[in-house]
Amino acid sequence: MAAQDTPSSAADLSAPVLDLDEDDDLEVFSKKTSLSDGRPLPTSPSSMTNQYHLDQEEPDENLKQRDLFISVDNPESHVTAIETFIMYRVLTRTTRPDFDSSEVEVMRRYQEFSWLRSKLEESHPTLIIPPLPEKFVVKGMVERFSEDFIETRKRALHRFLQKISVHPVLSHSPHLKAFLTAQDLTPHKKQGPGLFSRMGDTVRSMAQSVRGSRGRPQEFCTLQDYVDRFSTNISSVDKVTQRIIREQREYVDELHQYSPAYSQWAELEEGLSEPLQGVSRSLELCAQETDAQAQDLSDVLVPVLHEYVLCADTLRTVLRRRDNIQTDFEVKNEALATKKVDQDMEEVEALSDRLEQANQALRTDWRHWRSNLRSDVRTALVSAADRNLQYYEKCLAVWESFLLSQKVDPAQHHNHKSSST
Amino acid sequence: MAEDGRDESLATDEEDSEPSCEDGTGSLSSAPMLEDGSTLIRRMEICVAEAEKRTGKNAVNMGENYTVYLIETRPMDAVNEGRNPAPDSLWRRYSEFELLRNYLLVSYPCVIVPPLPEKRAEFVWHKLSADNMDPDFVERRRVGLENFLLRVASHPVLSNDKILHHFLTEEHGWKEAVYETGFQAKADSRLRALSATFRVRNPDKRFVEMKHYSDELQSHTSQLLRARARVADRLYGVYKVHGNYGRVFSEWSAIEREMGDGLQSAGHHMDAFAASIDDILEEEEHYADQIKEYLSFAEALRAVCRKHELTQFELEVSTQDLITKRQQREELATGMVRTFSFKGVTNKLFGAEPPEQREARLKLLEELICEGEETVREKTLERQEHVERGLIDMQRFKQQKDKDLKEALLSYALMQVSMCKKGIQVWSNAKECFLKM
Numbered sequence: 001m002a003a004q005d006t007p008s009s010a011a012d013l014s015a016p017v018l019d020l021d022e023d024d025d026l027e028v029f030s031k032k033t034s035l036s037d038g039r040p041l042p043t044s045p046s047s048m049t050n051q052y053h054l055d056q057e058e059p060d061e062n063l064k065q066r067d068l069f070i071s072v073d074n075p076e077s078h079v080t081a082i083e084t085f086i087m088y089r090v091l092t093r094t095t096r097p098d099f100d101s102s103e104v105e106v107m108r109r110y111q112e113f114s115w116l117r118s119k120l121e122e123s124h125p126t127l128i129i130p131p132l133p134e135k136f137v138v139k140g141m142v143e144r145f146s147e148d149f150i151e152t153r154k155r156a157l158h159r160f161l162q163k164i165s166v167h168p169v170l171s172h173s174p175h176l177k178a179f180l181t182a183q184d185l186t187p188h189k190k191q192g193p194g195l196f197s198r199m200g201d202t203v204r205s206m207a208q209s210v211r212g213s214r215g216r217p218q219e220f221c222t223l224q225d226y227v228d229r230f231s232t233n234i235s236s237v238d239k240v241t242q243r244i245i246r247e248q249r250e251y252v253d254e255l256h257q258y259s260p261a262y263s264q265w266a267e268l269e270e271g272l273s274e275p276l277q278g279v280s281r282s283l284e285l286c287a288q289e290t291d292a293q294a295q296d297l298s299d300v301l302v303p304v305l306h307e308y309v310l311c312a313d314t315l316r317t318v319l320r321r322r323d324n325i326q327t328d329f330e331v332k333n334e335a336l337a338t339k340k341v342d343q344d345m346e347e348v349e350a351l352s353d354r355l356e357q358a359n360q361a362l363r364t365d366w367r368h369w370r371s372n373l374r375s376d377v378r379t380a381l382v383s384a385a386d387r388n389l390q391y392y393e394k395c396l397a398v399w400e401s402f403l404l405s406q407k408v409d410p411a412q413h414h415n416h417k418s419s420s421t
Numbered sequence: 422m423a424e425d426g427r428d429e430s431l432a433t434d435e436e437d438s439e440p441s442c443e444d445g446t447g448s449l450s451s452a453p454m455l456e457d458g459s460t461l462i463r464r465m466e467i468c469v470a471e472a473e474k475r476t477g478k479n480a481v482n483m484g485e486n487y488t489v490y491l492i493e494t495r496p497m498d499a500v501n502e503g504r505n506p507a508p509d510s511l512w513r514r515y516s517e518f519e520l521l522r523n524y525l526l527v528s529y530p531c532v533i534v535p536p537l538p539e540k541r542a543e544f545v546w547h548k549l550s551a552d553n554m555d556p557d558f559v560e561r562r563r564v565g566l567e568n569f570l571l572r573v574a575s576h577p578v579l580s581n582d583k584i585l586h587h588f589l590t591e592e593h594g595w596k597e598a599v600y601e602t603g604f605q606a607k608a609d610s611r612l613r614a615l616s617a618t619f620r621v622r623n624p625d626k627r628f629v630e631m632k633h634y635s636d637e638l639q640s641h642t643s644q645l646l647r648a649r650a651r652v653a654d655r656l657y658g659v660y661k662v663h664g665n666y667g668r669v670f671s672e673w674s675a676i677e678r679e680m681g682d683g684l685q686s687a688g689h690h691m692d693a694f695a696a697s698i699d700d701i702l703e704e705e706e707h708y709a710d711q712i713k714e715y716l717s718f719a720e721a722l723r724a725v726c727r728k729h730e731l732t733q734f735e736l737e738v739s740t741q742d743l744i745t746k747r748q749q750r751e752e753l754a755t756g757m758v759r760t761f762s763f764k765g766v767t768n769k770l771f772g773a774e775p776p777e778q779r780e781a782r783l784k785l786l787e788e789l790i791c792e793g794e795e796t797v798r799e800k801t802l803e804r805q806e807h808v809e810r811g812l813i814d815m816q817r818f819k820q821q822k823d824k825d826l827k828e829a830l831l832s833y834a835l836m837q838v839s840m841c842k843k844g845i846q847v848w849s850n851a852k853e854c855f856l857k858m
Contacts, residue, residue, distance in 0.1 A: 226676055233673035240665040247662050251655035258648040265641035268634065271823035275830045282834070374680055378858040381687070385852035392844035399837045408831050410838050 068165045069093045070180065072158040075150045076107070085109050088154060090161070092180045104181045110135070112185055113157055119175035120164070125321040126362040127170065128369045130163040131310030132156070155303060163372070169361075215330055216323060217359075223366065224319055231312035238305040245302070248294040252287050259283035278402045285398045293391040297384055304380040308373065315369075322358055329355045461580035462571065466495045466508075467589065469567035472559045473512070488559055489514045490566055494589055511592035515540075518566060520599060521588050525579060526721075527604045530728040531810035532579060533818045535572035536717030538565025544646040544709065546654040546702075557703065561710055568714070578814075614727050617734035624733050625808055631815055632726035639719035642712055649709060653702050664695030683858030687851045694847045701840050708836065711829040715822060722818070725811050732807050736800040743793040750786045753779060 074089035087107040094102060113132055120129050133156035164170045178188045216224075262280035266273045329351035336348050400410040461467075471491040476484060493508035518537055525534050542558055552558065570589070573579050584602065587595050670688030674681040 229676045230673075233669065233676065236669040237666075237673065240662065240669055243665070244659065244662050247655065247658045251652070251659050254648070254652045254655045258645075258652045261641065261645040261648045265645065268637045268641060269823075272826055272830075275827050279830050279834065282837075286837075374858065377680065378683075378855060381855040381858070382852055385848050385855055388848040389845060389852065392841045392848065396838060396841035396845065399834050399841065403831065403834050403838070406827075406831060406834075408834075410835070412835070 066166060067095045068171055070161040070165045072154055072161060075154050078109075085111075086150060086153075088157060090180060099177070099181065106180065106183060108179070108185075110153070110157075112179065113160065115185070115189055116175055116179045117160075120170055120173055123173060123175065124169060124361065125325070126318050126358040127167075127365045128311070128314055128318055128362075129170065130160050131307055131314055132160055134310070152303070156307070159303070159307065167368070169365075215326060219363075220319065220322065220359075223315075227312060227315045227319065231309075231316070234305065234308045234312060238302070238309050241297070241301055241305055245294050245298050248290060248297075252291045252294065255283055255287035255290065259287065275406055278405060282398050282402045286395045289391055289394045289398075293387060296387050300387065301380050301384045304376050308377070311369075311373075318362060322362055325351075325355050325358045460577060461574040461586070462497075464497050465574070465589070466497055466500050467567075467570050467574055468493050469563050469570065470510070472563045474554070475514075486554065487514055488554070488562075490563055492570070492589060509590060511590075513588070513592075515562070515566075517588070517596070518569065520596065521585065522569075524584055524599050524602065524604045525573070525582065526724065527608045528582070528584075528602070529578060531725060531807045532576065532814050533718065533721045533725055534579070535569050535576070536714060536721055537569055538562045538710065539713060539717070544650045544713070546650040546657070557706070561706060564707070565710060565714070577817075578810075609728070609731060614731055617731040618727060621730045621734040622737055624730050627812060627815075628726045628729040628808075632723060635719045635722040635726065638722070639716060642716040642719070646709060646712055646716065649705075649712075653705060657698055657702060660698035661695050663691050667692035667695065680858040683854045683856075686857075687854035690847055690851045690854065694844075697843055697847070701836070701843075704836055705833075708829060708833045711825065715826060718818070718822070722815075725814070729804075729807060729811060732800070732804040736797070736804045739793065739796045739800045743790065743797050746786060746790050746793055750783065750790060753783050753786065 069092070071091045072088050073091070076087045076089075078085055078087050087109050090106050090108050092099075092104045110132075114135075117129060117132055120127075133153045164176060170176065175188070178185065182188060259280045262276045262283065266276035266280065269276060329348070332348045332351055336345060403410040469490050470493045472488050473491070474486060475489050476486055478484060489512040491510055491512055493510045495506055495508045499506050515537075522534060522537055525532070538561065541553065542555075573585060574589075579585065584595075584599055587598055667688040670684040670691065674684035674688070677684060
C-alpha cells in the first residue's frame, strides 16, 4: 500500500533541510516517464515514479499510491467590521497515520495560503514550491469579488495544494498539516522568523556582489540560463494565448451581428426565405460554439501557462537562495583559511553540509519540476488541440446539416472559380 | 415568349457550353435563365479572358494608368461541333462597359438591366486595398464584367441589340456608333423623373410593391455585406495570431530537450493555419461579389419602377389636360361657366367677347383637343407597353434572383464546410505533435 513507499526522509521533517539518501532512486525522473503514445507508465509499487504525480488530473493508476487528497471549493464571502474577504473550504482526505482523522475540513482565506507558502519556502529554501495565484490582478481592473476572479483564484489555489499534496517532501511538512487541520491558524502564525535572519542578508549581498557568480557550479549556471530563456518563452506563449482568446471573442461579437442580416432579409423573400433562414441559424450556432470554445480554452490552457509564468519567478528566487547559501559557506570558509577572523571550523562544516543538501534538494526537485512541466504542458496543449478539433467538427456538422436540408451533398467540391494561378 | 419545355434543354445547352477560354476560367456557377431561343448566348461564346494595364492620355491630355479587358468571342456552332477556332478578340476598358450599360438603360426602360461590377471597392475589410489597381480587385472585376456580358447576352430582349453586338465584335468605331444612336437625348431628365415620383396619383400596385421590395433588398444586402466584412476582418485576426504560436513554439523548442521536436512541428502547423486564411477569404470575396451584384440589381429594379411612375404620370397629366380642354370647349360652346376662370370674370366685367373671336378660339381648342387625344392614346400605349413588358421582366428577374442567390448561399455553406475541414486537419496534426512532446 501507499504508506510503505514514503521515502525515509519523511520521518525527519523537523529539520529545515532535507536529508536525501535516495538520490539514486530519484534519478528516474530524468528518464522518460510515459509511454510513447502518451499513456502514463503502468504502476509498480517499488517504482518511485509513482510518488510523483505526473499527470495532474490523472485518474485511477496513481490514485492508488496517493495518500493525501486535498480540494479547494465553496468560496464564501465573509464580512467583518474592518474588511470583506473570501474564505475557501479546504477538504482533506487521507490515510496517513499522523493525521487525527481521515477527513478534515477547514475554511481558509488567501492570506493563509500565503502564510503556508512562506513557511514552506523558509523550511525548504531550494525546493521549487508551486506558485500561488497573484495577490492582485493589475491588468483589466478586475473586480476583486467578481465571480470569474474568484473562480479562477479558487482553481489556482486548488492546483497549488494538489501539487503540494503529491510532492514527496512538501506533502509531509508540519506547516501543511497545520494548514489542513488546525481550526485556528493564529498560534502557528506566531512562530519566529525563519532561517534567513534579516541581519545576515546585508552581509550576504555584499559578499555576493564581491564574488559574483564565479563560484557557482556549471550545472546551476546552465539552470540559470534555461530559467531565463524559459521565462521569456512561457510568457510569450501565455500572451499569444490570451490574445487569441480575445480575438476569438471579438469574432463572436461580429458573428452575432452578422446572422440577423440573413434572417431579416429572409422576411422580405419568399423562395429565398428558407435558405436565408438556414444560413442565419447556422451562423448563430457557430457563434455559440466559438464562444464555448473560447471559454474552454480559457479554462484549460490559460491557467497552466499562467502557473508556469509564475514558476519562472520562483525558479529565479530558488537559484538566488542557493547562491546565497553557497556564499554563506564560502565567506566563512575563506575566513577560516585566512585566519584573519576567529572562525569556528564546526560552523564551516555545518555550512558546507547545508550547501550540499541545498544543492541536492534543488537538483532533485528540478527533475521533479521538469517532469511536471512536460506533463502539464503536454496535457494542456493536447486538450487545447482536442478542443479546437471538437469545435471545427461541431461547426462542420452545422453546415453539413444545412446543406442536407437544402438537398445538397456536402461532400461535393463546390463549383467555384478558384483564384487564378 | 416561349416558356415551355425548351427551358430545360436551353439550360442544359448553356451548361454544356461553359465558355472554355484560354486560361480555363469559367463563368459564375449560375447559368442565367433563358426564355427565348434566339438569345445571343446561343450563337456566340463570350468571355472576358484577361486584364492588362495600359498607360495613355485622357481627355485633358494627361497621362494615366488604366486597365483594359480582353473580350473573346467564338461562334457557338463551331464550339459545339468540336472545332476549336481561334476566338475573335478586342480590348475594352471599364468606361466603355459603363457607356454600353447607360445606352441599354435608356433604350430599354422596361428591362431590369444587369449591373456592372462595382466601380470602387466597397465593403472592404482591412486587408483588401481599395485601390483599383490591386490585382485581386482587377481579377474580380474581370469576372464581374464577364458575368455582365453573359447576363446581357442571355436576356431575351437585350441580346438582340445591335450596339451590344457591335461592342462584342468590333473594337473601333463603337463609341461613335453609340453616340450616333442619340440615346443621350432620349434619356429622361432627372428632374422630370423625380417630379413624377412625387406627383403620380395612381401607379400600378405591382410596381409600387416592386419599388418597395427594391428598397428593402438594397438595405438588407448592404447590411449583410457590411457585417460580413467585419466578420472577415475578425476571422483574419484570429487566424493570424495563431501564426505567433509558430514563432514562439520555435523559440521555446530550442531550449527543450524532450519537448523540442513536438513544439517545433506543432509550430509549423500553426504557421500553415495562419497562412490558410488568405485563400479562404479570397474565395469569400467571390461570394460577396454575388451578393453585391444583387445589391446593384436593386437599383436597376428601381429604375424600371421609376420609368413606370413617369409613364403613368405623363398619362395622368395628358389625360387631365384633355379633360380640362374639353371642359373649356363646353364652356365656350354653351356659354356656361362652370369653373372659375379669368375669362369668365372678364366676361362679366367687360361683357362677352364678339362671336368671331369665340369661333376662332373654339376652333383652336378643337385642334388642341385632337392633339390631346392623340397624346393620350400615345401615352396610354406607352404606359401599357411598359407595364406589360416590365412585369414580364420582373417575373424573369424574380426567378433568376431566387436561383442565383440560393446557389450563392449554398456555395457559401460549402466554403464553410471546406474551412472547417481544414481546421480539423490542422488541429489533428497539431494534436499529434503535442502528444509526442
